Amino acid sequence: MTNQNRLPVAIDAMGGDKAPAEIVAGAVRARDELGVSIVLVGRPEELGDTGGIEVIPASEVIAMDADPGKSVRTMKDSSLVRAAEAVRDGKACAMVSAGNTGATMASALLRMKRLPGVFRPAIATPIPCPGADLPTVLLDAGANAECSPEWLVQFAQMGAVYARHRYGLEAPRVGLLSIGEEPTKGSPLVKATHALLAEGAWAEVSGGVFVGNVEGRDIMSPDIDVVVTDGFTGNVVLKTLEGGMKALVNAILAAFATSEETKAAGEVLLPALFPLYGQLEPDNTGGAMLLGLNGPCIISHGSSSATAVVNAVRVAVEMVDVDLVGAIGKAIRPE
Amino acid sequence: MTNQNRLPVAIDAMGGDKAPAEIVAGAVRARDELGVSIVLVGRPEELGDTGGIEVIPASEVIAMDADPGKSVRTMKDSSLVRAAEAVRDGKACAMVSAGNTGATMASALLRMKRLPGVFRPAIATPIPCPGADLPTVLLDAGANAECSPEWLVQFAQMGAVYARHRYGLEAPRVGLLSIGEEPTKGSPLVKATHALLAEGAWAEVSGGVFVGNVEGRDIMSPDIDVVVTDGFTGNVVLKTLEGGMKALVNAILAAFATSEETKAAGEVLLPALFPLYGQLEPDNTGGAMLLGLNGPCIISHGSSSATAVVNAVRVAVEMVDVDLVGAIGKAIRPE
Numbered sequence: 001m002t003n004q005n006r007l008p009v010a011i012d013a014m015g016g017d018k019a020p021a022e023i024v025a026g027a028v029r030a031r032d033e034l035g036v037s038i039v040l041v042g043r044p045e046e047l048g049d050t051g052g053i054e055v056i057p058a059s060e061v062i063a064m065d066a067d068p069g070k071s072v073r074t075m076k077d078s079s080l081v082r083a084a085e086a087v088r089d090g091k092a093c094a095m096v097s098a099g100n101t102g103a104t105m106a107s108a109l110l111r112m113k114r115l116p117g118v119f120r121p122a123i124a125t126p127i128p129c130p131g132a133d134l135p136t137v138l139l140d141a142g143a144n145a146e147c148s149p150e151w152l153v154q155f156a157q158m159g160a161v162y163a164r165h166r167y168g169l170e171a172p173r174v175g176l177l178s179i180g181e182e183p184t185k186g187s188p189l190v191k192a193t194h195a196l197l198a199e200g201a202w203a204e205v206s207g208g209v210f211v212g213n214v215e216g217r218d219i220m221s222p223d224i225d226v227v228v229t230d231g232f233t234g235n236v237v238l239k240t241l242e243g244g245m246k247a248l249v250n251a252i253l254a255a256f257a258t259s260e261e262t263k264a265a266g267e268v269l270l271p272a273l274f275p276l277y278g279q280l281e282p283d284n285t286g287g288a289m290l291l292g293l294n295g296p297c298i299i300s301h302g303s304s305s306a307t308a309v310v311n312a313v314r315v316a317v318e319m320v321d322v323d324l325v326g327a328i329g330k331a332i333r334p335e
Numbered sequence: 336m337t338n339q340n341r342l343p344v345a346i347d348a349m350g351g352d353k354a355p356a357e358i359v360a361g362a363v364r365a366r367d368e369l370g371v372s373i374v375l376v377g378r379p380e381e382l383g384d385t386g387g388i389e390v391i392p393a394s395e396v397i398a399m400d401a402d403p404g405k406s407v408r409t410m411k412d413s414s415l416v417r418a419a420e421a422v423r424d425g426k427a428c429a430m431v432s433a434g435n436t437g438a439t440m441a442s443a444l445l446r447m448k449r450l451p452g453v454f455r456p457a458i459a460t461p462i463p464c465p466g467a468d469l470p471t472v473l474l475d476a477g478a479n480a481e482c483s484p485e486w487l488v489q490f491a492q493m494g495a496v497y498a499r500h501r502y503g504l505e506a507p508r509v510g511l512l513s514i515g516e517e518p519t520k521g522s523p524l525v526k527a528t529h530a531l532l533a534e535g536a537w538a539e540v541s542g543g544v545f546v547g548n549v550e551g552r553d554i555m556s557p558d559i560d561v562v563v564t565d566g567f568t569g570n571v572v573l574k575t576l577e578g579g580m581k582a583l584v585n586a587i588l589a590a591f592a593t594s595e596e597t598k599a600a601g602e603v604l605l606p607a608l609f610p611l612y613g614q615l616e617p618d619n620t621g622g623a624m625l626l627g628l629n630g631p632c633i634i635s636h637g638s639s640s641a642t643a644v645v646n647a648v649r650v651a652v653e654m655v656d657v658d659l660v661g662a663i664g665k666a667i668r669p670e
Binding site for chain 1: 462464465466473477480481512514517520521522523525550551552553554555556564566567568570571572574575576577578579580581582583584585586587589590591593594596597599600603604607608610611615
């Protein structure tokens with residue numbers, strides 16, 4: 001993965017429930033294990049030993065529960081704003097943060113700006129399909145609580161480009177999330193979007209194939225590659241699946257612990273269950289990506305460990321090396 | 336459960352993927368196992384041996400994929416419309432159908448009518464919380480793709496009354512589904528609804544307690560009793576959980592089958608996992624209930640087996656015996 005010409009990845013050292021210790025540890029591991037150049041952004045005096053990784057100083061920290069718009073406007077020396085500026089100014093190739101999601105989006109949007117023609121950036125989150133090789137890309141997973149049909153069409157384009165470049169799919173199957181397969185089912189937003197997506201013009205440059213409406217049960221299925229929805233529904237879906245998977249896994253583990261006999265049986269099964277556990281573990285997904293901006297921005301989950309940071313960096317450099325930003329730019333505004 | 340004064344439960348014999356055979360078998364079992372009086376509605380010549388259960392003849396069948404509004408308006412001798420009429424005309428205490436959900440709602444709405452003051456009926460679906468005793472009631476699970484804040488407030492009232500009467504909860508905790516706990520998070524619909532629910536006047540008669548916004552991850556948690564949302568989001572959530580649980584369970588079973596050793600361990604664990612399996616099996620939930628109408632209507636899932644029909648009848652008579660319809664009527668329009 002070593003690429004001498006690639007700029008360093010800027011990591012917000014102050015963002016996340018386990019910042020800065022786990023974030024710094026992840027940065028060091030990412031450099032050592034992936035051979036990727038890293039720059040940390042934050043309060044130098046709070047970072048401890050960075051193992052020689054350069055630090056871009058930033059004196060302010062946007063709290064996890066701070067108002068995103070207000071904090072980004074007023075805290076110009078925050079680690080998030082400085083990380084986004086590093087990408088804008090050509091000092092970093094991508095930014096990674098496990099901090100306040102809204103503030104990460106706002107920083108990236110205000111400093112990197114949108115790609116020409118992009119109405120709104122969207123959060124693309126890979127949803128693991130248990131037992132299958134590839135995840136389903138869900139977008140928008142929470143950037144825009146309210147959307148227009150035209151925005152959703154762009155999300156379909158950006159999602160298709162993302163699935164092609166990240167997963168090597170020739171013609172990603174793109175579905176519109178609704179409450180029935182028929183084009184007449186759903187909210188007014190969904191019906192209007194369905195009509196636009198069915199026209200097919202959007203797919204020419206982005207390379208996706210519209211398979212029509214899909215339902216909630218299709219999201220974790222290997223039969224669909226990209227699911228498009230508004231940011232309210234997408235965020236509800238994401239968190240519903242997180243909660244549901246966790247509740248079921250905990251209940252299964254409790255069943256394993258009912259007796260000495262079941263405990264022993266559980267230990268036999270653990271190696272067989274381990275790949276599935278690894279697939280569902282949020283630290284392994286590499287985080288979500290903000291699409292539509294003039295630079296890569298990876299949003300890692302708030303409780304990110306060092307491993308999550310390593311995986312986020314891995315995704316960031318993959319996206320840089322295939323020039324995902326350039327590909328999205330061409331799909332949205334063909335030359 | 337025998338109640339000599341109770342009217343029979345009307346079961347749509349023609350609705351569902353396994354109709355009429357499984358539906359009739361379920362009707363016979365419900366009568367024999369629960370001691371409940373039943374009346375079947377459908378084409379007598381297609382029902383086979385009903386074990387002496389009376390049949391209300393209906394010559395038409397609304398297909399699972401038929402347009403709900405159109406079919407109910409034009410097929411006045413359909414089993415669904417006749418079942419709803421049986422409740423309206425005092426020949427049955429409740430209706431049960433595993434048929435076309437939209438047509439079931441339309442039949443019930445047109446024939447039974449809304450309770451005075453009810454804006455729109457809502458589908459209340461119990462979501463099992465793995466390992467916990469009581470489910471979370473989700474509404475609206477799909478009756479109204481578009482909602483107003485005032486409708487959602489009534490859903491909160493109806494959901495609270497339902498949770499009190501069905502699960503014996505003194506003061507059900509009611510949450511509004513959003514994408515963040517803060518009142519300022521979410522769509523305009525959610526923000527406006529939050530303000531109305533926070534006023535608290537709605538809770539006085541219905542007995543619920545507003546706990547604020549909840550997120551998708553709270554739905555399968557035992558910390559919340561009722562989750563209120565619009566019918567689009569609710570239906571997406573319901574199907575997302577169905578699909579997610581199924582995908583995870585299948586992947587776990589596949590892991591159990593990897594070797595002779597894991598198969599043997601799996602057999603040891605099955606008895607411990609059986610209660611969890613039973614909790615998540617849709618046939619066991621008794622189906623969803625349409626709230627806000629002047630009569631009980633139970634919507635069983637399309638692939639209902641005889642067991643699902645028995646459980647739907649069980650829920651129907653429980654709701655009749657506690658006069659849920661009367662209680663909702665009083666909560667919506669106190670005297």
